[in-house]
Amino acid sequence: MPSRKVVSYPVTGERVQMAKAAVITHSVYGNTQKVGQALGRGLKEQGITVHYFKVEEVDPAKLSRYDLLAVGGPTHAFRMSKPIKQFLGQLKGVDLQARYGFAFDTRFNNRLAGSAAKRIEKQLKKLKLKIIRSRESAIVTGREGPLAEGTEDRFRQIGAEIGKLFAQ
Numbered sequence: 001m002p003s004r005k006v007v008s009y010p011v012t013g014e015r016v017q018m019a020k021a022a023v024i025t026h027s028v029y030g031n032t033q034k035v036g037q038a039l040g041r042g043l044k045e046q047g048i049t050v051h052y053f054k055v056e057e058v059d060p061a062k063l064s065r066y067d068l069l070a071v072g073g074p075t076h077a078f079r080m081s082k083p084i085k086q087f088l089g090q091l092k093g094v095d096l097q098a099r100y101g102f103a104f105d106t107r108f109n110n111r112l113a114g115s116a117a118k119r120i121e122k123q124l125k126k127l128k129l130k131i132i133r134s135r136e137s138a139i140v141t142g143r144e145g146p147l148a149e150g151t152e153d154r155f156r157q158i159g160a161e162i163g164k165l166f167a168q
């Protein structure tokens with residue numbers, strides 16, 4: 001089980017456990033970003049500190065201190081989008097203290113659709129992150145969305161389940 005960092009509050013000296021998660025997404029039409037935000041809400045419910053980053057804006061070096069990296073992007077041409085691929089390439093040079101990774105994607109509900117998350121997860125493993133939970137796909141009903149009904153609830157739930165692992 002993941003270990004949470006124990007910190008002491010100033011003055012009261014109360015000791016609380018906190019874990020920090022970075023949710024990093026690429027999103028052309030906003031669907032993957034919504035999924036990432038839903039995931040983050042679930043994590044927060046379990047007391048995890050969550051920071052959101054757009055893949056085009058994130059400084060990979062700033063990700064070294066997170067306990068969990070959740071990386072999501074749209075499926076483009078059956079695999080991950082170019083910005084996600086570039087970002088994961090840049091992570092190779094970062095001294096990652098994050099021990100855990102989680103991959104997700106958005107894609108069509110079609111067995112020939114391919115999956116960005118499959119590739120993202122493989123790269124996260126190569127970066128020596130432990131996969132805290134197997135990858136998940138969110139379904140879009142058209143190229144620009146919307147997300148299939150109930151998707152955000154499902155990802156909030158997934159976030160909460162992952163968050164609970166840190167609480168054990």
Ligand SMILES: Cc1cc2nc3c(=O)[nH]c(=O)nc-3n(C[C@H](O)[C@H](O)[C@H](O)COP(=O)(O)O)c2cc1C
Pocket residue numbers: 026027028029030031032033073074075076077078079106107108109112113114140142143144145
């Ligand atoms: C250039 C391009 C290629 C795409 N190729 C695929 C594909 O191979 N498989 C698939 O399931 N969806 C494909 N899609 C649809 C994306 O899955 C969809 O646009 C995406 O999930 C929407 O998420 P976003 O709003 O975060 O960009 C493609 C979309 C674009 C723009």
